[in-house]
Amino acid sequence: MNAEIAIEKPIKRRVPYRAMKWTAIIMAVIIFLLGGLLYYLWQQNLYLYATLQNNYQRSLYSMVGNIENLAYLTETATVSADGRNGSKILARISESASSVGDNLSVLPIEYNTMTGAMKYFNQLGDYADSLISVIGRGETLTKEQYTTLSGFSKQLTKIHDQLLVAAESNLPFSSTSSPKSSADQNYQAVIADVADTEATEQGSESAATATPTDLNAVLTQINDTLAPLAKLTYQGAYSDHMSALEAKGLASLKEVTKGEAQKIATQFASLMDKDGKYTVTSATLLSEKSAIPVYRFLFTAKGSEEAKSGVVTAMAMLTGTQEAASSDSGNIYVDVSKMGGKVIAAFSNREVNAEVLSTDQAVAKAKEFLNSAGFKGMEVVGQQKSEGELALELARNDGKVYYYPDSVLMNISLGNGQVLDFQAQDYWMNTGERNLKDPTVTKEVAQSGLQSGYNASGNTLAIISDGAGGELYCHEFTCSNSAESDDKKQYMVYINTDSGMEEQIMERISDENGFLRK
Amino acid sequence: MKKFLNFNKIIMFGLLIGIITVGSMIVIDQNQTVNVLVLKQGNEGQAVKDVQTKLKQWGYYSGSVDGIYGSQTKNAVIKFQKKNGLTADGIVGKETFEALGLNKYVTSSGTTSTSSGDELLLAKAIFAEAEGEVYVGKVAVGAVLLNRVADSEFPNTLSGVIYQSYALESVSNGRFNSSANNADCVKAAKAAISGWDPAYGCLYFWNPATATSTWIWSREIVVKYGNHVFGR
Numbered sequence: 193m194n195a196e197i198a199i200e201k202p203i204k205r206r207v208p209y210r211a212m213k214w215t216a217i218i219m220a221v222i223i224f225l226l227g228g229l230l231y232y233l234w235q236q237n238l239y240l241y242a243t244l245q246n247n248y249q250r251s252l253y254s255m256v257g258n259i260e261n262l263a264y265l266t267e268t269a270t271v272s273a274d275g276r277n278g279s280k281i282l283a284r285i286s287e288s289a290s291s292v293g294d295n296l297s298v299l300p301i302e303y304n305t306m307t308g309a310m311k312y313f314n315q316l317g318d319y320a321d322s323l324i325s326v327i328g329r330g331e332t333l334t335k336e337q338y339t340t341l342s343g344f345s346k347q348l349t350k351i352h353d354q355l356l357v358a359a360e361s362n363l364p365f366s367s368t369s370s371p372k373s374s375a376d377q378n379y380q381a382v383i384a385d386v387a388d389t390e391a392t393e394q395g396s397e398s399a400a401t402a403t404p405t406d407l408n409a410v411l412t413q414i415n416d417t418l419a420p421l422a423k424l425t426y427q428g429a430y431s432d433h434m435s436a437l438e439a440k441g442l443a444s445l446k447e448v449t450k451g452e453a454q455k456i457a458t459q460f461a462s463l464m465d466k467d468g469k470y471t472v473t474s475a476t477l478l479s480e481k482s483a484i485p486v487y488r489f490l491f492t493a494k495g496s497e498e499a500k501s502g503v504v505t506a507m508a509m510l511t512g513t514q515e516a517a518s519s520d521s522g523n524i525y526v527d528v529s530k531m532g533g534k535v536i537a538a539f540s541n542r543e544v545n546a547e548v549l550s551t552d553q554a555v556a557k558a559k560e561f562l563n564s565a566g567f568k569g570m571e572v573v574g575q576q577k578s579e580g581e582l583a584l585e586l587a588r589n590d591g592k593v594y595y596y597p598d599s600v601l602m603n604i605s606l607g608n609g610q611v612l613d614f615q616a617q618d619y620w621m622n623t624g625e626r627n628l629k630d631p632t633v634t635k636e637v638a639q640s641g642l643q644s645g646y647n648a649s650g651n652t653l654a655i656i657s658d659g660a661g662g663e664l665y666c667h668e669f670t671c672s673n674s675a676e677s678d679d680k681k682q683y684m685v686y687i688n689t690d691s692g693m694e695e696q697i698m699e700r701i702s703d704e705n706g707f708l709r710k
Numbered sequence: 711m712k713k714f715l716n717f718n719k720i721i722m723f724g725l726l727i728g729i730i731t732v733g734s735m736i737v738i739d740q741n742q743t744v745n746v747l748v749l750k751q752g753n754e755g756q757a758v759k760d761v762q763t764k765l766k767q768w769g770y771y772s773g774s775v776d777g778i779y780g781s782q783t784k785n786a787v788i789k790f791q792k793k794n795g796l797t798a799d800g801i802v803g804k805e806t807f808e809a810l811g812l813n814k815y816v817t818s819s820g821t822t823s824t825s826s827g828d829e830l831l832l833a834k835a836i837f838a839e840a841e842g843e844v845y846v847g848k849v850a851v852g853a854v855l856l857n858r859v860a861d862s863e864f865p866n867t868l869s870g871v872i873y874q875s876y877a878l879e880s881v882s883n884g885r886f887n888s889s890a891n892n893a894d895c896v897k898a899a900k901a902a903i904s905g906w907d908p909a910y911g912c913l914y915f916w917n918p919a920t921a922t923s924t925w926i927w928s929r930e931i932v933v934k935y936g937n938h939v940f941g942r
Contacts, residue, residue: 290866293865293866293870294865294867294870296865297865297870297871297873297874297875298873298874298875299875300875300876301875301876302875302876303864303874303875303876303877304925307863307864308863310862310863310864310865311862311863314862314863314866315862317866318862422862429860430862434862478910478932478933479910479930479931479932479933479942481930481942482910482911482932483911484910486910488933525846537908539846539908541844541845541846574904576900576904578897578900579893579897583901583904585904585905601904601905601906613906615905615906615907617907617910618905708904
C-alpha cells in the first residue's frame with residue numbers, strides 16, 4: 193500500500209478587516225484616554241508644584257519684609273524717649289518677630305536645621321514684650337537694653353541684605369533638605385560676616401557677587417550665624433535662663449538610693465490602690481540631665497501574667513512591644529526623685545468602675561490621699577468630670593495665701609475614689625520658703641482700681657508665676673460682668689500687692705462638668 | 711478565530727475600564743479628605759485590633775487578634791453587620807463602631823463642641839502619631855508638641871509646631887489630614903493642655919523600629935511608652 197504523504201499547505205489566516213478595525217479603534221481610544229490622563233496628571237503636578245513654590249516664595253518675601261521692618265523698628269526703638277510711643281514700637285517688634293517665626297516654619301527646610309534662627313526671632317519678640325512690661329511699670333529702659341536693641345538692628349540689617357541677594361537671585365528651594373556642606377563656600381564666608389558688627393567693605397562686595405546653590409543652603413547658613421547670637425537672658429519665657437531652672441523644692445534635699453526610692457514608690461502605689469497587691473517588675477533611672485532626675489518603678493498586679501514573667505514583661509512594656517501595649521491595663525508607674533525621694537508622678541491605666549461618687553466625695557478622697565502622701569493644705573483650683581473620672585488641679589493654701597505654682601494634678605476614679613494618675617512636677621519645681629512681706633497695697637486700694645463694669649465677688653492673696661521663672665505676690669479678685677448680661681463671665685484679676693499694678697487676668701470657665709482657670 | 715477576537719475585545723475593554731477607574735481614583739484621591747475613622751480590608755492598627763477583640767468575644771471572629779484587617783476580619787464584620795441590621799459591606803464606619811461599643815473611634819459632636827481649636831488640632835496630631843499607643847503614651851505625644859510651643863527653638867504656636875516642615879511624619883505624608891478626633895485622643899489632648907507631661911519636658915519622640923535619621927538617634931532618650939521613645 194503506497195502511503196500517500198499529504199503535504200499540508202500552510203493556511204494563510206487572515207484576520208477579518210472588521211475585527212482589525214475594532215481592535216485598532218479600541219487601541220486608539222485606550223491610547224487617547226491614557227494620554228489624556230497622563231497629560232491631566234502632568235498638568236496637575238505642574239500646578240501643584242507651582243502653587244507650592246509660590247507659597248514658599250511668598251513666605252520668603254514676607255520674611256524678608258518682616259526682617260527689614262524689624263531692623264527699622266529696633267533702630268527707632270533706640271531713638272524713642274516717650275514710653276507710650278516706645279511701647280507701640282516694641283509691640284510691633286513683637287508681632288513682626290512672631291511673623292518671621294511663622295514664615296520660617298513653613299519653608300521647606302528640616303526643622304532641626306532652623307533652631308538657631310527660630311530661637312533668635314522668638315527671643316527678639318519676647319525681649320520686646322519684656323521691655324513693654326518695664327515701660328508699663330513706669331521705668332525707663334537702661335543703657336544696656338538700648339545697646340541690645342541697637343545690636344539687633346545691626347544684625348538684622350545684614351541678615352536682610354543677605355536674604356535680599358538670595359531672593360533676587362531667583363534661587364529655588366531644594367526638594368530635599370540641604371546639608372550644611374552644600375552651601376557655596378564664597379557665600380558661607382559672606383554670611384559668616386553678618387555676625388561681625390565691624391564688617392568690611394570687601395565683605396559687602398562679596399555678598400553681591402556670591403552664588404549660592406539653593407535657598408535651603410542660604411537659610412541654613414543664616415541659621416548658623418544667628419544661633420550663637422541667640423543667647424539672651426532677660427525677664428521672659430524664652431530667655432536662656434529658663435532652660436536651666438532647678439527644682440527649688442528639692443534643692444536642699446539629700447540623694448536617695450534606688451532601694452530607698454523603691455520603698456517610697458511601693459508605699460505610694462499602695463495608697464493609690466489600697467486593695468491591690470502589686471509587684472515591682474522594673475526600676476529604671478530616667479534622664480540624669482532633667483531638672484528632676486527620677487527613678488521609675490513599674491508595678492504589676494500580683495498573680496498577673498506580667499508579674500509571673502517578671503522583669504522580662506515589664507521591660508517589654510517599657511521598650512514598647514505589642515504585647516506590652518495590650519497588657520498595660522492595671523499596671524502603675526511611679527516616678528520618685530533621686531534628690532529627696534519625692535513622688536514626682538504616677539500613671540496608671542486601670543479600669544474605671546461605674547460612677548457612684550459625687551464630685552464632692554471624690555474631692556474629699558483626693559484631699560485625704562494628699563494628706564497621707566505628705567501634701568498639706570491643698571485646695572482645688574480646677575476640676576473637670578469626664579467618663580467616670582474627675583481631673584483635679586490643687587494648689588497649696590496656708591490659710592491666707594494661695595500658692596498657685598505649688599500645684600499638683602490628679603485623676604480620681606468616680607467609681608471607687610482611687611487615684612488613677614498623679615503629677616507633682618510643678619509643685620517640686622516651685623515650692624520652698626518664701627519671705628512674703630505684708631502687702632503695701634491694701635485690698636481696698638487694689639479693689640478700687642478694678643474695672644468698674646465688673647463686680648468683684650471674692651478676694652484672697654495669691655502667689656502666681658510671672659512666666660519667666662519668677663513669682664508675683666498679688667491680690668486675687670473674682671470679677672464677673674453685670675447680671676443683665678446674657679453672656680455671664682467670670683475672671684480672676686491679679687493686682688500686685690507691692691505696686692498695685694494689674695499683673696494678670698484669667699478667665700474662670702464653668703460648665704456642668706466643672707471649672708478651670710484659663 | 712472569532713473566539714480569539716472576542717477574547718481580545720474583552721481584554722481591551724477590561725484594560726479600558728481599568729485605566730479609567732484607576733485614573734478616576736487618582737484624580738478623586740487628590741481632593742479627598744476623610745473626616746471620620748473608617749476601617750476596611752487592608753488597614754492595620756490598634757483600632758482593627760479592638761474590632762477583632764470585640765468580634766472574637768461575641769463569636770463572630772475566630773482568627774488571631776493581630777490588628778490586620780484581612781478577609782477573615784472582613785467576613786466577621788459582614789456577619790456582625792447582618793446580625794445587627796446594618797449595611798453588610800464589611801467596612802467598619804460610624805454605625806458599626808457604635809454597634810460594637812467602640813464609641814471612642816467615633817467623632818463625638820458633644821466632645822468637639824466644647825473643645826477649643828488647639829484641643830482639636832492636638833487631638834488630631836495625637837491620633838495621627840500615636841493612635842495605637844497606651845493612653846499615657848498619647849498624653850506624652852501631646853505634651854511633647856506643647857513643650858515645643860514653650861521652647862524658644864520652635865514656633866510659638868501649636869499650629870506652627872504641628873505644621874512645621876518635616877517635623878511630623880504624619881503631616882508630611884498626609885495621614886494627618888485623614889485623622890479622626892476620637893474620644894481617647896481628645897481626652898489625651900485635654901490632659902496635655904491641662905499640664906500633664908509624662909514625657910518630662912521632652913521635645914522629640916520617635917519609633918525606634920522605624921526611625922532611620924542619625925540625628926534623631928543623637929538625642930538623649932528619657933522615657934519610653936509603647937512603641938515610642940521620648941527624648942530631648
